[in-house]
Amino acid sequence: MLLVGLTGGIASGKSTVSKALREEGQAVVDCDAIAHAVTARGRWGFKRIVRAFGADCLTPEGEIDREKLGRLIFNSPVERRKLNAATHLPVGMELLRLVLWHWTKCTRVLYIDMPLLFETGAYKWMARNVVVLVDQDMQVSRLQARDQITTEAALSKVKAQMPVESKAARADHVIDNRGSVEQTKSQVSSLVQKLRSDTSSYLHVLISPPGLCLMAVFLAAIGSEWGGKDGAKPQGMRIV
Numbered sequence: 370m371l372l373v374g375l376t377g378g379i380a381s382g383k384s385t386v387s388k389a390l391r392e393e394g395q396a397v398v399d400c401d402a403i404a405h406a407v408t409a410r411g412r413w414g415f416k417r418i419v420r421a422f423g424a425d426c427l428t429p430e431g432e433i434d435r436e437k438l439g440r441l442i443f444n445s446p447v448e449r450r451k452l453n454a455a456t457h458l459p460v461g462m463e464l465l466r467l468v469l470w471h472w473t474k475c476t477r478v479l480y481i482d483m484p485l486l487f488e489t490g491a492y493k494w495m496a497r498n499v500v501v502l503v504d505q506d507m508q509v510s511r512l513q514a515r516d517q518i519t520t521e522a523a524l525s526k527v528k529a530q531m532p533v534e535s536k537a538a539r540a541d542h543v544i545d546n547r548g549s550v551e552q553t554k555s556q557v558s559s560l561v562q563k564l565r566s567d568t569s570s571y572l573h574v575l576i577s578p579p580g581l582c583l584m585a586v587f588l589a590a591i592g593s594e595w596g597g598k599d600g601a602k603p604q605g606m607r608i609v
């Protein structure tokens with residue numbers, strides 16, 4: 370299975386690209402959705418957040434107050450590190466579970482939409498890394514339009530992450546999302562074709578479950594041949 374990391378700054382268009390990938394029939398795992406699931410009331414991530422931030426971070430209904438927590442962490446690197454320490458392990462474990470599930474399903478290429486791909490170092494585990502690129506003005510205006518927030522609030526969210534140009538400089542592929550959604554979709558189609566025909570994916574086929582079974586059968590066959598009677602060396606082999 371070929372693991373492909375997909376990232377970009379906040380509101381750069383990762384979800385828009387993920388949607389286009391799914392429309393192309395590709396498998397996508399969304400780390401924001403994982404983070405929401407593992408921090409739902411009573412889950413492991415929820416308990417770790419409450420332990421780190423106290424009951425103050427809860428709504429009257431007992432859920433995580435995402436707006437309040439967001440305000441806190443996007444304005445303070447110290448609080449952000451505290452939240453990351455609470456959430457990254459549960460998010461990582463759930464991600465691992467989903468990757469294994471896709472592996473057993475023989476998914477050939479798995480895209481992982483992960484906002485903090487470079488910040489967390491997870492990019493090292495990916496065969497390829499893709500960055501969705503927009504310029505900062507566009508990022509701020511799209512974020513403001515989508516979330517109905519002030520320019521100041523949008524800027525503090527943008528600045529809480531590595532600059533998107535630095536991410537693009539580390540990418541194997543860049544999707545330029547400064548144009549229309551249609552233009553972005555056509556870049557997604559080309560990317561899908563390119564990664565499908567990527568030669569390195571043959572190695573990933575080999576380490577898929579059927580690939581490993583074939584290798585096990587092959588090794589067992591070789592082993593019985595080499596083992597011979599009473600562990601004798603294979604016929605025709607001479608020790609010099």
Ligand SMILES: CC(C)(COP(=O)(O)OP(=O)(O)OC[C@H]1O[C@@H](n2cnc3c(N)ncnc32)[C@H](O)[C@@H]1O)[C@@H](O)C(=O)NCCC(=O)NCCS
Binds near residue numbers: 486
């Ligand atoms: C801060 C929280 C409560 C805000 O929740 P909210 O529903 O308003 O936003 P949502 O979860 O949809 O995230 C929106 C975007 O914020 C950015 N973001 C989220 N967490 C972080 C973080 N720790 N540091 C920097 N940016 C972040 C990402 O670009 C993400 O796409 C929430 O994002 C959260 O629990 N974050 C910690 C989990 C995490 O690290 N998620 C990223 C997965 S790699």
Ligand SMILES: Nc1ncnc2c1ncn2[C@@H]1O[C@H](COP(=O)(O)OP(=O)(O)OP(=O)(O)O)[C@@H](O)[C@H]1O
Binds near residue numbers: 383546
């Ligand atoms: N090419 C585009 N042209 C116009 N608007 C766009 C384009 N791409 C995305 N948008 C809009 O910009 C906003 C942000 O896009 P999107 O939600 O895909 O970003 P994201 O990177 O997934 O955000 P987040 O980091 O918050 O998860 C959305 O309202 C989306 O509809």
